[in-house]
Amino acid sequence: MKFDIYDFSVLTASIHQLLGEMMGETAVMITEMVIVGIVFLTLFAILGLALVYAERKVCAFFQQRLGPMRVGFWGTAQTVADAIKLLLKEPLMTKSADKFLFNLAPFIIIVASFMAIAAVPFALGLQAIDLDIGVFYVTAVSSIGVAGILIAGWASNNKYSLIGAMRSGAQIVSYELSVGLSLLTIVVLTGSLQFSEIIESQREGWWIFRGHIPAFIAFVIYLIAGTAETNRGPFDLAEAESELTAGFHTEYSGMKFAFFFLAEFVNMFIIAAIGATMFLGGWMPLHFGGFTAFNEVMDFIPPIFWFLGKTAFLIFMMMWFKWTFPRLRIDQLLTLEWKYLLPINLINILIMAFIVLMGWYF
Amino acid sequence: MSVKELHKATQSQEYFVNMGPQHPSTHGVLRLLLTLDGETITKVEPHLGYIHRSIEKMCEKDSYQQIVHLTDRMDYLSCHMNNEAVCLAVEKGLELEVSDRVKVIRTIMSELTRLSSHQLWWGVMGMDLGAITSFLYGFRDREMITDIFEETCGARLTMNYNVPGGVMFDIPANFQTKVKEFITHFRKKLPEYDQLMTNNIIFRNRTEGIGILTKEDAISFGVTGPSGRASGWSNDIRKSHSYSAYDRVDFKEIIRTEGDSFARYKARIDEMWESMNIIEQLIDNVPEGSCREKTKAVIKLPKMEIYQSVETARGELGVYINSDGKKNPYRVKFRSPGFSNLNALNTMAKGGKIADLVTIMSTIDLVIPDIDR
Amino acid sequence: MKAIINYIKEVVGGVKTLINGMKVTGYYISHPKEIITQQYPENRDTLNMVDRFRGEVIMPHDENNEHACTGCQACEIACPNGTIEIIQDRILNEETGKKKKTILKHVYHLSMCTMCNLCIEACPTDAIEMGKGFEHAVFDRSQLTKVLNKPGSKLRAGVEE
Structure with a gap:
């Protein structure tokens, strides 16, 4: 395959080798962890700035x-200016807020998205950790964030915040199901939970094309539930500007508020990235089985651009x-999940399993 | 605390939330004291007075010409109708018959004001429900009307275009073409409103069956305007106590029977179509004549009481003037539509969610300075 | 069975309305020509203020530094907010030997003005009119109190007859 020339694992291997010559095994591991951490921190900052600008x-x-x-x-420098403003702002806190939890909450949220982004495959060989249960891992860690929202709402000692946090709790716990099940539809197709294998299985074409209608339905459900x-x-009920002023982060200011803000955008990126990986082939170029010439032209575009392009498309959606x-109302939100998305999803999985069993996908 | 009291205290789920005076969806400085059970509203208590400027008292020291500009500041979105109400009342007291030209100009301007008010309401309603894009679309179309206003009387919002005896300036030469241009533009854009919001399933679910106001309640609370007509109460002043040129145009009074938020929403959307019909009937037939009857520099009304009501974008605005023969009125009272409409809030919102309250508030289209005056 | 068909119809119909809504916003993002933003300070030169625009009260002076204000105070009386204050004095007219009211200062408090146009209506000599300036922001409130007649200005001859 042509795109193998863009393999990042060559680069990472050489860095590993270089470090190995200089220091011991444990030191190498620690150094690599630090490097990856710094890279992701930088990525977070860039993502935040870029996505806020894009959104605006x-x-x-x-x-x-x-x-x-x-x-x-x-x-273009507007978001940088905003970030500087947020850094310089005074971190306010209400008098009767629970100080420890109040300060803890933004970190829980940011850590949750930090953990989730670790498993995202950016390009060939460019992935922090390729877990063999990658899909499961991402769905598991991404739901830690809700704890941060609940803590933020509770610790603020503000009724609006509490209502927002409780809404968010009910919402995320419900929609977690749909996200998981719609990802499972693809897992049924691939037979693996490992991201690298899922991408590899889309070499002949993306699952959204090859998986017939059930894959498309799963994609739509994933997009809704992911949002x-x-x-x-x-679905921004937790903030619901016109109802709860700012929901769970009403009492936050300055950098602590920026953490919530950043986490929202990074989570959006993660959801879009996972969606792109599962349904649109991740960094895999657009291939159609049979059209060799077309496929080779597509291979010249580096995988990282394919990945970013697909992610950008989903973010745009x-x-x-x-x-x-x-905005939906809270009971309508739960109705949508439990009466519509979940049953459709379950039937969809069943149909998908049947298709896989009969080998009807191409 | 005894065991019984403790039990009672722990069983009680109710708590209070102050919504406002500074809150994004109270559209100003209205304070609502909500009694909530979880997210369900058990009671709504509006607390007023945060923007009270004692306009009625100020009127008592002003001459009749000066009163007019104060009414701009009540319901600023239907300022032309407010001006018109005062002018009609003073003209009634003076037994002054204005020319046909004035009547037609006033009617056209009133309907344009109604359109601009409803456009703003539509945008803000979308924003209250979380669809911020509608806000910009509403303002986009409203901009054309404010441009027309600016060209006609020099102001975009607080117009002060009416004076007792007529209108302050004659309409500019390109008034007709501009209005027609707007109408052709808006006839294309209004279906977009339906496409974006009215037919949207989320919007339907948020409004249908929410905040039902029965006809009996509407009448007993005095809920007028599109909000009252959505409950099946025919209360259009333009039909029942016709003023200006409304008797010579053919238009439908929008009446819906459901009484829910969607009916109130739809009544306003339909009213926009009707307003455009009215303008189209009049715009080509503005009669010739003077645009302003001569009045004395100091208007003195005889000792009398006058009541004049007009249909503003929010409902019936009544102006009551009690004159004791001096150049200032003895007492002026405004029956503002917003105040009466707000009264029905508790009846409508009880049992709903917080999100429903926001919907209801935007469908009764509150303008807080109109409530407090 | 009927229930299931209705259920599917409901879902499809709902999704259709959502797509319809997205078409509207999709149209505007794909047609950047429809953008209506005016970038204000940059377009200051091309801003076209209408003739009747009510920005502030001004008193036009001619080339001889003369105005038409006789100091009759009609505008002061007509103003609902006490925006206009006319300071005048009796000055001896040397030709006739009589003392005559003459305007010293026409003080205009922009901060109190509601641009209602009543003063302009009231003026018998058309000495004041509505200016088109609208950039009224200043750093100090006292700058909003303006004296409309220029220093050393006189009443134009022939206005009083």
Whole structure:
């Protein structure tokens, strides 16, 4: 395959070798961990800045506006300026807030998204850790974030925050099911929970094309439930600006607020990345079985661009949802999950299992 | 604490939340004291007075010309209708018959104001429900109307276009073309409103069957305007006590029977179509004549009481003037639609969720300065 | 069975309405020409203020530094908010030997003005009119109190007859 020339594992292996010549085995491991950590921290900062800018621009264009235009060329430095402002702001706290939990909550949320991003395969050989239960791991850690939201709402000692946190709890616990089940539909196809293997299995074509209608239904459900999991779009009940002012982060300011904000955008990225990996082939270029010439042309585009492009597409879809639809009510949100998404999902898995059993997918 | 009291205290699920005075969905400085059971509302108590400017008292020291500009600041979204109400009342007291031209101009401007008010309401309603994009679309179309206002009277919001005896300026030369341009534009854009919001399943679920107000309740609370008509109560002042040029145009009074939030929403959307019909009937037939009857510099009404009501974008605005023969009124009272409509809030919101309260508040279209005056 | 068909119909119908809504926003993002934003300070030169725009009260002076204000106080009386204060004095007219009211200062408090146009209506000599300036922000409140007649200005001859 042509895209093997873009294999990152060569680079990582050489770094590993270089470090191995300089120090002992334990020291190498620690150094590598630190390097990966720093890389992800940088990635978080870049992702946050880029996604906030993208959101503001996309939202503006949906609304026939221009969006930020003043700071930098076309407002590109706007988010940097915002970040500096947030860093300089005073961290306020209500008098009767639970100080320990209040300060802990933003970190729980950010750590949850930090753990989830570790398993995301960015490109060929560019993955922090390729767990053999990658899908399971991501769905498990991403739900830790809800604990942070609940703690934030509780510790703020504000009724609006508490209502927001409780809404979020009910919401994420429910939608976790749909995310898991829709991912499971693809797992049925691939027979593996390992991300690298899932991507490898899409060499002949992405699952969304090869898996017939059930894969598409699973994709749509994943997109809906994923949006709900990130507390975004029509599912932003935990914040519900017009109802609860700012929901669970009403009392947060400065950098602690920025953590929530950052986590929201990074979670959106993770959800989109996992969706791209499972349904759209991750970093795998667009291939159609049989068209060799076409496939080779596609292979010239490096896998990292394929991955980022697909992720950007899914993020754009989520933004499209957010800037079009009204917010759901809490009971309607739960109705949607338990009466619509979950039954459809279960039947969908059944059909998918049948298709796999008969070998009807190509 | 005895065991019994302890039991009672732990069983009680109710708690209070102050919604406002600074809250995104109270559209100003309205404070609602909510009694909540979980997220279910058991009681809503509006607390007013955060933007009370004693306009009624200020009117007592002002001359009749000066009163007009104060009414701009009540329901600022239907400022032209407020002006018109005062002017009609003063003209009634003076027994002054304004020319047909004035009547037609006033009617067109009133309907444009109604359109702009409803556009803003539509945008804000979307924003309350979480669809922020609608806000910008509503304002986009409203901009064309405010441009027309600006060209006609020099102001975009607080117009003060009416004076007792007519209107302050004659309409500009390009008024008709501009209004027609707007109508052709908005006839294309209004179906977009339906596409984006009205037919949206999430929007339907958020509004249908929410905050039901029965006809009996609407009448007993005095809920007028589109909110009252959505409950099946025919209360359009333009039909029942026709003023200005409304008697010479053919338009439908929008009445719906459901009485829920969606009916109130739909009543306003349909009213926009009707307003455009009214304007189209009048815009080509503005009669010639003077745009302003001469009045004395100091208007003195005889010792009398006058009541004049008009249909604003929110309902019936009544102006009561008690004159004792001096150049200032002895007492002025405004029956503002927002105040009466707010009264029904508890009846409508009880038993709903917080999100429903937000829906209901935006469907009764509150303008807080109108409530407090 | 009927229930299941209804259920599927409900889901499909609901999704259709959502897609319809997305079409509207999708249209606007794919048509950047529809953008209506005006970038204000940059377009200051091309801003077209309408003739009747009510920005602030001004008193036009001609090239001889003369205005048409006789100091009759009609605007002061017409103003609902006490925005206008006219300070005047009796000055001896040397030709006739009589003392005559003359305007010293036409004080205009922009901070109190509601741009209702009543003063302009009331003025018998058209000495004041509505200006088109709208950038009223200043750093100190006292700057909003303006004296409309320029220093050393006189009443134009022939206005009083």
